[in-house]
Amino acid sequence: GAGVSQTPSNKVTEKGKYVELRCDPISGHTALYWYRQSLGQGPEFLIYFQGTGAADDSGLPNDRFFAVRPEGSVSTLKIQRTERGDSAVYLCASSLSSSGSYEQFFGPGTRLTVL
Amino acid sequence: TQLLEQSPQFLSIQEGENLTVYCNSSSVFSSLQWYRQEPGEGPVLLVTVVTGGEVKKLKRLTFQFGDARKDSSLHITAAQPGDTGLYLCAEVGDTPLVFGKGTRLSVIA
Numbered sequence: 001g002a003g004v005s006q007t008p009s010n011k012v013t014e015k016g017k018y019v020e021l022r023c024d025p026i027s028g029h030t031a032l033y034w035y036r037q038s039l040g041q042g043p044e045f046l047i048y049f050q051g052t053g054a055a056d057d058s059g060l061p062n063d064r065f066f067a068v069r070p071e072g073s074v075s076t077l078k079i080q081r082t083e084r085g086d087s088a089v090y091l092c093a094s095s096l097s098s099s100g101s102y103e104q105f106f107g108p109g110t111r112l113t114v115l
Numbered sequence: 116t117q118l119l120e121q122s123p124q125f126l127s128i129q130e131g132e133n134l135t136v137y138c139n140s141s142s143v144f145s146s147l148q149w150y151r152q153e154p155g156e157g158p159v160l161l162v163t164v165v166t167g168g169e170v171k172k173l174k175r176l177t178f179q180f181g182d183a184r185k186d187s188s189l190h191i192t193a194a195q196p197g198d199t200g201l202y203l204c205a206e207v208g209d210t211p212l213v214f215g216k217g218t219r220l221s222v223i224a
Contacts, residue, residue: 042216103160
């Protein structure tokens, strides 16, 4: 069956450039989450959507990071003026609802490397 | 948000050995999940524990939730190379999961 997909799988960019990372959630899942996983760390929460609206963006590190989900399905994480410290695996997850009792299903991630 | 500590950070064992990894917190968990993450993949949920003292089994994996709900353990019996991966615990409460740093397990054939 179709799981959560993320594109691209790998992205190499230069410091200062703009990047977009895409997440396609499981069909019918209303909640969508973005996490960042640095080397040797567990995933860290960035932002989550319930439907089209960002319900909690408290994990975004600064205003260079922004995410949208205009139609309540696909989401795009946007990073402006990338820095070397942004290098990490960006994971997306979706669940039927944002209630904590619903399982979050993770995509394979996008590995971002900022040179 | 509480800090989850996982130990050991790394573990390398021979096929057939038993092992236990731990997840601890200074605060009470509402509930806890264990995940396994393989290279190039996202975490996959193994189990959710909710009740203090709870024990759950998944084939060769046994999960325990401490009576005070401040710690949990994962025990693997007769480890196999397919068990290799990063084992993460995560607090389930408010919607964003809070993960520990994980235990990286390597099972050598």
